[in-house]
Amino acid sequence: MHVAPVGGTAxxxxxxLAEIELCGDLIIAASAAEDRLSLESIDEVLxxxxxxxxxxxx
Numbered sequence: 001m002h003v004a005p006v007g008g009t010a011x012x013x014x015x016x017l018a019e020i021e022l023c024g025d026l027i028i029a030a031s032a033a034e035d036r037l038s039l040e041s042i043d044e045v046l047x048x049x050x051x052x053x054x055x056x057x058x
Contacts, residue, residue: 022046 022045029045030037043049 025045026037026042029041033041037045
């Protein structure tokens, strides 16, 4: 059996951590909602509209 060494050798996947945070935000929003989340609500939680409002960069 191979055990990872103890110490400061942890690898962080920033994309995976961001995805986990977004999933957590969706779970919190869904649990607080009285009904299913609308697509607009999901976009708001995921901040999709903010991304669309940013002009294209050259």
